[in-house]
Amino acid sequence: MIIPPPPEIIPAEKLGHVHFVGIGGAGLSGIARIMLARGMTVSGSDVKDSPTLTALRALGATVYVGHDPSHLDGVDTVVVSTAIKENNPEVVEARRRGLLLYSRASALSAVMDGRRVAAVSGAHGKTTTSSMLAVALQHCGADPSFAIGGNFNDTGTNAHDGTGDIFVVEADESDRAFLQYSPEVAVITNVDPDHLDMYESREDYHRAFDAFADRIVPGGVLVACIDDPGARRVAEAARARGIDVRTYGESPEADVRVDNVQLHPLSSTFDLVVDGRRVGSVDVHVAGRHYTLNAAAAFTAGLGLGFPSAQLREGLSSYTGTRRRFEYKGSAGDIRVYDDYGHHPTEMVATLRAARSAAGDGRVVVCFRPLRHTRTKFFHKELGEALGLADEVVVMDPTGDDPIPGVTGALIVPHIPLPAERIVYERSWSAAPVRVAERVRPGDLVLTLGAPDVALIGPEVLELVGGRDDADAGAGDNDQDIRG
Template sequence: MSTPTPSLPPALERPHFIGIGGAGMSGIAKILAQRGAAVAGSDTKDSETAEALRALGVTVHIGHDAAHLAETTTAVVVSSAIRQENPELAAARERGVPVVHRSDALAALMDGARPIAVAGTHGKTTTTSMLAVALGALGLEPSYAIGGDLDAPGSNAHHGGGAIFVAEADESDRSFHAYSPEVAIVLNVELDHHANYASMEEIYDSFVTFAGKIRPGGTLVVSADQPGAVELTARVRDRLDRPDLGIVTVGAAEHADVRITAVTPRGLTSEVTVVLDGRPLTFTVSVPGRHYAHNAVAALAAGVAMGVPVEELAEALAKYTGVRRRLQLKGEAAGVQVIDSYAHHPTEMTADLEAIRSAAGPDARVLVVFQPHLFSRTRELGAEMGAALALADASLVLDIYPAREDPVPGITSALVIEAARAAGADVAAEHDKGRVPEVVAGMAKPGDLVLTMGAGDVTDLGPLVLARLSG
């Protein structure tokens, strides 16, 4: 059943987004445009996402310039990646235009809705997407904001007519503290985002704060298997005086409230059996790998906590067929499949490589083109990244993708390569991305799978590899 479109907060009636092409920013901009706001913004380069926003009537400038800020702008929306010296941000401050963090803008959009917030070091985008697709398939018309596109540029967000709002909750800069969900999912808790967290203690404290934001009578869905999530559950119970807070644990552990008893690979899909309220339930997950199955079960538990019938939701979850950059098949040429993976943390890399191994034929080789993401992450986790690459048959390692960071002396992709070789991996450095298609074409044989892996622009190489293989 549809609900009336909520009114816009006055500050967000004519917003200007700096970095509007980013995954999180573009989603909020899209929802605001669909709700009637006059949205504008800028980004460093044009993109398919920018074109998708323009199709909604959004004004998108390329490049950053104070002149892009209209006289009628009611707020400037920024993410933590926007530098203080950005000319549009400086102009907003000079003119007294309110500056709003993207998390506060998203929180304002969720006001009046029934939010589900999906958190964790890994798996947020997939789990949020699974919920958005399944709830949509059931006719519940959810709104959603996801950190990746479902099937096309601009499909990372939608203003729906229903009461439920599903949102990816980003812990990287503590911005998920802005949300007050009815149901929160925590998939896992690991050390990451080293520029913002100095220790696991700080990360646990941050996730406890997030759990404390759950609305009265709400529910925390949390992994019963992942050690960090188990520790978080203990801390939530110990630190939060919240007898009203329901805690639902999910996983393969014997004590899990929603217990996974089997995950059976079926090619590029999986069959999952769970026990919930003492009753077994089997359903299909249309993507490979145990970790995706666990994400689906977390989504199932969250939907049930919102009052969605479990059998209907389980069937609807099979409608999810993946999200761009999450083990996305880019194509096949000369008998070689090219798959794109967003994995950039060692746990994600290991999970995706294991998933591909389980789906590949017995004679197929797995070849990886890996691009480390961020100097701070490579400094702290480069050895673990290298160890993960030992699961591939051969790997090319590119230079570090800096994103928002400045170079750090002595921190290069050599850290990953040295660790990979120490783990017995067949790995080589490639400093020129332009050479990758030729090098991969020389390595790959019919039946092989090629993974472009990382959170940076390594994703652009998949089509080029396919073109070279075709030629």
């Protein structure tokens, strides 16, 4: 559900009692945390209970499981998740009562009012880059507020109301939300068309990033990855319009250049060269070449905010990651399990390359749950091609939006460039962990990939492989699996 921005954003503290419809989501839960920290009255509802709802209750929110018009008694402002439908009973009641309706973006704008905003956008890497920037700024002695799309590994939270004047926000383009922000520093990690159900065309998607660059306040700076053709095009056009632009990447043309990259199983080391001068190295404790670019983006944004190079680099080296970004989930014997949110083909390729590096001499066994039927419809070929980087693949059906007739995981299977016996399409949720476990053998790395609920399969796989004799490992290698 798309709610247009109000003619004027009211500062958060003047919104009264705020009720969140879909409060358990990554975006709304973070805003609710910040409002609670400011002493505001917060309530919310979601379709099912979760650890996120438990945490919000502990912070003082009134949280309901299920949606009901009575939940709006005493409410002044209603914030609605994009995933909520027009006929939601609380939305219908809010309109009937004439309550102020805010989208996630408008609510974020309200809590960011009066702050120096650093907004991180891009098709991929937003969560990691924005969380890296927040950690780096904290190391510099700042106490920035932040709202990101994933929980920090060390704190388990996705938002913080800081005492400083900087607000780091993950600027989501999926529903054009990022076009409501006015950042001092704007980051574009890449421009790789996605969410084509929300945009008229790939060209329309690209134009939205041009409009985002134009939202930068006077005197601000655009930070863009010169290695990505889409981000580079936006940067060049922005510079031609008089916007201050700083580029980063491995290209010799980058203002902040990533050099001498060394990839390790669980970390990456690289040097930073700023305007032709080597300033030092960074050791980030997350695996994968793409994370070196995320760190460079955070570093460049930190420079744009006026912080010193040495402290920013030290801060990045202390970063420990966010949940569901190649997150280690545990091991059983010689089998390790990781989980990752990657759901777009480009993200999946980057994650699978990192998994391949971390696996060493072992194989990579993937359980993939597509996120959104619409994405599966538009990108099933590319999703399959990305999964070809694994050794064994279990494909599940998509989730996360309304079903589309004929759009299932079976669309992806024919495009996976692996032998048929290395692929299984599993329709049953309860059977998926079994199908993964029967395919793994000692030394393998298991990766659960895609939609949020696929993360639940990893612990079940560990339990299954932990209770068997190693002689049973790999029993699925001879299965006659279906490819559609």
